[in-house]
Amino acid sequence: MKNFKVWLLIISTSLSFSINASTKEPQPLHLYLDADFTTMSAAANAIELGINTALSEENHQVNGYQIKIITKNHRGNSRRSAKHLQQFIEDKNAIAVFGGLHSPPLLSNKDFINQQQILTLVPWAAAGPITRSTNQENWIFRLSIDDSNAGEFIINQALNQGFKKPYLLLENTGWGHSNLKKMSQALRNKNIQGVGVKRFNWGLNNSQARLILHDIVAVKPDVIIFVGNSPEGIIFAKELAALNSGITIRSHWGVTGGNFARQVTIKERDIINLQFIQTKFSFISSPPTPKSKRVFNLLTQISSITAPKDIPATAGFIHAYDLTRLFIGALKQVQLTGDKTIDSKALHQALENLEAPVSGLIKTYHKPFSQYSQQHSNAHEALDSADYRMGFYDADNAIRLINLDSELQKQ
Numbered sequence: 001m002k003n004f005k006v007w008l009l010i011i012s013t014s015l016s017f018s019i020n021a022s023t024k025e026p027q028p029l030h031l032y033l034d035a036d037f038t039t040m041s042a043a044a045n046a047i048e049l050g051i052n053t054a055l056s057e058e059n060h061q062v063n064g065y066q067i068k069i070i071t072k073n074h075r076g077n078s079r080r081s082a083k084h085l086q087q088f089i090e091d092k093n094a095i096a097v098f099g100g101l102h103s104p105p106l107l108s109n110k111d112f113i114n115q116q117q118i119l120t121l122v123p124w125a126a127a128g129p130i131t132r133s134t135n136q137e138n139w140i141f142r143l144s145i146d147d148s149n150a151g152e153f154i155i156n157q158a159l160n161q162g163f164k165k166p167y168l169l170l171e172n173t174g175w176g177h178s179n180l181k182k183m184s185q186a187l188r189n190k191n192i193q194g195v196g197v198k199r200f201n202w203g204l205n206n207s208q209a210r211l212i213l214h215d216i217v218a219v220k221p222d223v224i225i226f227v228g229n230s231p232e233g234i235i236f237a238k239e240l241a242a243l244n245s246g247i248t249i250r251s252h253w254g255v256t257g258g259n260f261a262r263q264v265t266i267k268e269r270d271i272i273n274l275q276f277i278q279t280k281f282s283f284i285s286s287p288p289t290p291k292s293k294r295v296f297n298l299l300t301q302i303s304s305i306t307a308p309k310d311i312p313a314t315a316g317f318i319h320a321y322d323l324t325r326l327f328i329g330a331l332k333q334v335q336l337t338g339d340k341t342i343d344s345k346a347l348h349q350a351l352e353n354l355e356a357p358v359s360g361l362i363k364t365y366h367k368p369f370s371q372y373s374q375q376h377s378n379a380h381e382a383l384d385s386a387d388y389r390m391g392f393y394d395a396d397n398a399i400r401l402i403n404l405d406s407e408l409q410k411q
Contacts, residue, residue, distance in 0.1 A: 026066035027338070030093045031327075034084045035100025037073040039231060042312035043101040043257035044073075047123055049311070050320025051098060053299050054328065062331045070094070074105055076202075081105035082112065089116060092340060095347065096121055096327060098320065101229070101257045101313075103127035103175035106140070114139050119344050119351075121327060123319035126150055126252070127175045128182065131380040138372040141351055143323040143382035144315075145253065145277060147175070151182030153388050154277050155190070158223050158250045165195050167221035169212070169236070171228040171254075172199040179227045179252065195221045200232060209235045217245050226251040230258025241268035250390075251276040257313050261397035269393055278391040278401060279383060281318055281362040283308035285391075285401040291359055295321065309398035322360035326351065326368065326382065329358045352379070362387060 031051065035044035051069055060067050070091075074081040082105075088094045096119040099106050103125040106113075110130065113120050114137040121141055122130060128148035131140050158166060168183055170176035176199065187194050196219050198212055213236065216224065224240070226233065226249050233255035240247060241264075249272045256276060264274075280286075283296055299305050299317075311317050330350035336343045351369050358365040368382035378384070389401045 026061050026064055028093045029062075029065040029067045029095050029336075030070050030091055031067060032070045032072060032084065032088050032091075032094055032097040033100070034072045034074055034081055034097055034105070036076045036102055037071065038075045040076070040101045040229060040257045042230075042259060043124060043316045044071075046311065046313040046316030047098060047100060047320040049299065049303060049305075050123065050317040050322075051324045052302060053295060053317075054321045054324035056298055056302050058328060062328055063336060065331075065336065074100070074102075076102050076104070078105045078108035082109050085109060085112060085116070085118060088118060095119065095340070095343065098123060098323075099125050101125060101254070101316070103130060103178075104173050106130045107174040110140065117341070117344055117348075119347055121323050123323045124257070124316050125175075127178045129174070129178060132374075132377050133372065134374075136373075138380060139348060141323075141326075141369055141380045141382070143326065143368070144319050145279065145388065146378075146381050146383070147178050147182055148378075149385040150252065150277055150388065151179045152186040152189075153385050154225060154250055154252065154390075155183050155186040157275075157277075157390050158225065159190055159192065163223040163248065163250075164192070165220065165222045166192070166225050167195050167216050167219070167223070168197045168225050169216065169227070170197070170199055171232065172201050175254075176227055183225060183227075195219045200228070202229075202232065204232055204235065206235055206239060209239045212236075213239055213243060217243060217247065221247060223248045223250055227254070228252070229254040230256070230260045234258075234260055234263045237264045237272055237274065238268055241271040244271060248273040249275075253277050253315060256315065256399065261393045266393070266395050266397075275390045275392050275402065278315055278389050278399065279318065279362055280387050280389050280401065282314065282391070282399065282401045283311070284398055292361060295361060309396050314399050318361050322358075322362055322365070323382070325358050325360055326354065326365060329354050329356060 037044045072084040099122045101124045106125050114133050124144050126145045126147045131142045170180050253276050330347050333350040334346040352371050354367055370379045372379040391399045391401045394400050
């Protein structure tokens with residue numbers, strides 16, 4: 001009888017432990033999103049939607065951890081971004097930071113990110129140096145356009161379309177600097193002499209834009225190669241359209257990160273024949289697949305989106321979704337310990353050595369990242385120029401891609 005009571009106690013304790021274990025609350029894991037939710041809110045919101053959709057496929061739980069997005073608004077300010085990185089360090093549950101549209105905060109804080117070993121995931125910011133560390137530590141991974149390739153791609157597309165007299169108009173930031181270098185080299189490679197270069201600062205007004213365009217029109221380019229974001233892009237596009245000079249714009253994709261299409265009319269866009277760089281997947285232009293249908297259906301369930309044209313800054317959503325799927329793939333590959341330093345290093349190594357293919361919207365990724373060295377400078381880039389396309393806004397203000405379907409080339 002005594003032995004029976006002992007066994008009963010053991011069984012009862014075991015059952016109690018089992019029930020408690022199965023009902024135990026998942027441990028929290030924080031993904032920070034440090035972006036500009038003020039001036040470039042469309043891009044920031046699109047990135048958040050992409051992350052959230054990818055996490056929703058897992059019910060926001062991976063390996064016993066409940067994943068929560070923590071949004072931080074740096075407003076395009078590098079010092080505010082640095083403050084958010086410090087908050088990330090102090091958050092014991094924080095595991096990775098997603099960046100936003102702007103390159104300058106990442107460029108300014110790159111050394112700090114690498115020194116502090118902050119796992120940083122970039123779904124938009126395109127400046128080439130972001131993922132190129134000057135030492136052995138490199139904690140920044142990107143799934144986006146890379147200006148090491150993008151500048152040449154935009155230039156080549158413009159030249160292939162028959163333009164012969166390009167003028168470079170770029171914002172006066174680290175992003176603008178890196179594009180000027182790459183685009184100038186691309187022109188030299190083609191033995192093309194650009195007709196001019198002009199820099200502009202954030203926050204310029206209409207009068208300043210008119211003065212700049214007056215100087216540009218005077219040298220008679222046939223195309224302006226534009227590198228800037230939506231606020232300045234809107235001003236330049238409307239002022240150039242008003243001049244009706246016959247000059248076309250081929251642009252980097254910064255113009256798509258805000259409310260450009262709502263501010264610049266279809267008539268104005270047609271006058272300047274606006275095109276801009278994108279990556280090769282589109283819910284509108286690409287043939288639907290079971291994967292893209294599932295993702296979009298889920299998006300409609302967790303947001304107010306009802307049609308693809310409703311997605312703000314579509315590239316931000318697509319890239320953030322794919323990059324989050326890669327992060328989830330790495331997370332499933334490691335056994336987290338609860339020690340932030342150990343777990344960050346394990347995830348860093350897993351991202352560089354993803355074992356299983358990851359199905360994304362742009363493509364299926366087979367080991368998209370690898371161990372970084374200065375001799376292997378593309379190691380933390382998931383995409384390359386083969387994944388790029390040019391796009392345009394249609395009459396519904398939706399982005400369509402060029403060269404995916406011959407019918408889509410008829411603007």
